[in-house]
Amino acid sequence: MIECALDPDTKKWLKDFLGDMVRFDEPMSKHTSFRVGGPAEAYVKVQNIEDLAVLVKGAYERNLPWHIIGDGTNLLVKDQGVKGIVIVLKGFFTGNEIDWKKDDSALVKCMAGFRIKNLCRLAAANRLKGMNPVLGIPGTVGGGIVMNAGNDMGAISDVLDSVTFMMADGKIKTISAKNLCFKYRKLLWDSGYKEKYGKFPVILQGIFRLCISSKSLKELEQEAWKILSRRKEKQPLEFPSAGCFFKNPLSGEPxxxxxxxxxxxxxxxxxxxxxxxxxxxxxxxxxxxxxxxxxxxxxxxxxxxxxxxxxxxxxxxxxx
Ligand SMILES: Cc1cc2nc3c(=O)[nH]c(=O)nc-3n(C[C@H](O)[C@H](O)[C@H](O)COP(=O)(O)OP(=O)(O)OC[C@H]3O[C@@H](n4cnc5c(N)ncnc54)[C@H](O)[C@@H]3O)c2cc1C
The missing domain is CATH 3.90.78.10 (UDP-N-acetylenolpyruvoylglucosamine reductase, C-terminal domain)
Structure with missing residues (x-):
């Protein structure tokens, strides 16, 4: 078992303002696609931005360890468990909206807890192209942005227009994707921010710029089906895992x-x-x-x- 970071006063603070949305000693094996991992000292399902701001700011000011997770599909949690507060956005932060533009393009806005799978469905149902690089990838929009999820066709950052995030002091900002530094399977955040807050900010929303496809709905469905079948054929989806364990080297064999x-x-x-x-x-x-x-x-x-x-x-x- 890990050394505890949350004293009884902190637990009371969490319980008083979050009620049933906080669980103590929650097994993380229930919340990761690997199905392994010891208990989180506190596991919080946040319902709205106001609660998230109080939680993040409170944890920062009290110097408590906290971690944001998406759907836990790229995580390996240690057997002894997780120190501090695990914060989860999925379940509530799932809003989405399409803002059509005059030129047959659209800005698709999704909250961080919206599943990538649902974003792909939403795009396909509206004949919007650009999501094939993340088709079949489990997890949330927030996790996908942080991991710059993708495959050999591209990555989520290719169609990302902007990101809205919450800083450790609870303030919310939006940044154009052009000003973010995406690399292979990672998003690098401004080092000044990390120095100041010691943490990566919380991604709240991603806005994706997609264009209308010239293909019919049926053709798009067939294309998606092919991609998903290829994944099923090549990947052991019948067993718990976190997908590819290692990054591909930048040159040479995968x-x-x-x-x-x-x-x-x-x-x-x-x-x-x-x-x-x-x-x-x-x-x-x-x-x-x-x-x-x-x-x-x-x-x-x-x-x-x-x-x-x-x-x-x-x-x-x-x-x-
Ligand atoms: C069967 C399988 C197949 C997979 N195939 C692929 C693939 O083809 N390509 C690929 O790229 N990945 C793949 N993955 C890995 C994984 O699905 C992706 O990395 C996905 O984007 C992770 O999303 P998540 O919501 O589960 O994030 P999590 O695993 O919960 O978190 C990943 C990281 O993001 C951070 N994070 C999550 N949400 C937020 C947020 N809102 N704000 C700030 N930080 C946040 C977490 O702290 C953590 O550091 C696969 C996984 C599985 C199980």
Whole structure:
């Protein structure tokens, strides 16, 4: 068990203003796609922006550790659990709206807790193109922006127009995507901000600029179906995982190919396994613990480094 960060007064403060929306010692295995992870000291489902501002500002002023999560599809939570407050936007921050422009384009506004899957559906239903790079990716719009989610066709940042975020002092700002620095599977935030607040801000909303497709609804549906079928064929979606565990090296073979060439497909550690179907997926095959997964990841890193001189970096984020 982790050392506690929340004293009884803090817990009372949380309970008094959040009521049933706060749960103490909540198992994170219930909230991550890996289905592993010990308890969060406090797990809060926030219902509105006002509560979020009080919570974030309160945690910042009290110097409490806090973490924002989306749908937990890119997270590995340590077995001993998470110190401080885990804040969740999904469930309530799901508003969305299409603002049509005269030139057959549209600005699609989505709150951070809206699922990427629903954003893709909304775009397709309105014959708006541009979402194929994130089609089939689980998780929320907020998590997708932070991770710059995507595939070999592109990334979410390609169609992002602007982002609205909340700072640790509760203030809200909007920034044009042109002024943000997106890299492969990450969004880099201004280092001055991080120095001041010690934290990444909370993404509240993403606005996407999409254009009308010349294809019919039926053609768009077929295109989507092909992309989703390809994912199903290649990925072990029947087992809990967090998707690709390692980032692809910036040049040379992709991580999955290197792991496969290292002969590691099917290798296990406790209940965790390198998927025999896709070598860059570590799957929770049989009640794996976070330690099992980390042990396996370490074996992969060592073997790939020894054989190919490539240092693999984790795409999955660790929460503790
Ligand atoms: C089967 C499977 C397939 C996948 N395939 C892909 C793929 O093809 N391409 C790809 O890129 N990813 C893929 N992923 C990984 C994952 O789905 C994406 O990274 C997704 O964008 C994560 O979204 P999330 O809401 O689950 O974020 P989480 O996992 O909950 O969080 C990810 C990070 O974002 C931060 N965060 C989340 N929401 C906010 C917010 N509102 N404000 C500030 N910070 C926030 C968290 O603190 C954390 O650091 C896959 C995962 C699975 C399980």
């Amino acid at each position: 991580a999955g190919k290197l792991i496969d060439l290292a002969g590691l497909k099917g290798k296990t550690a406790g209940g965790a396994q390198i998927s025999p179907k896709h070598a860059n997926f570590i799957i929770n095959r049989n009640n794996a613990s976070c330690s099992d997964i980390l042990e396996l990841a370490e074996t992969v890193k060592q073997k790939v480094a020894d054989m190919f001189g490539v240092i693999l970096k984790s795409e999955v984020r660790i929460l503790e």
